[in-house]
Amino acid sequence: MLDILKWLGWATVHKYASEIIVANEFHNLTLDCPANKTCIMTNGDFYLDTFYPNAVDHIHRNFYALGGFLLSIMFITICLFYIRSWFDNFSFKKCSSSCACN
Secondary structure, three states: OOHHHHHHHHHOHHHHHHHHHHHHHHOOOEOOOOOOOOOOOOEHHHHHHHHOOOOOOOHHHHHHHHHHHHHHHHHHHHHHHHHHHHHHHOOOOOOOOOOOOO
């Protein structure tokens, strides 16, 4: 994979939100297996260490990242609505043939 695409993964909300959900669901979870089958993973912490290393330690960081995304989206939205209202107030007056425009 290209390096630029790897860096784009840090700029998505899904990365942080999914890591919070997975850490919340699998931390201290005991996985039961059928009696006649062998299981590779017997608890959720082993799963987290295998596929999401340090996910439990990163929960606070992920919440701060999601809060930062929320605040930045709100700031951008407020700025765009302000710019839009400025352009709506800057309208051209149409002149009719019977009166002179000021």
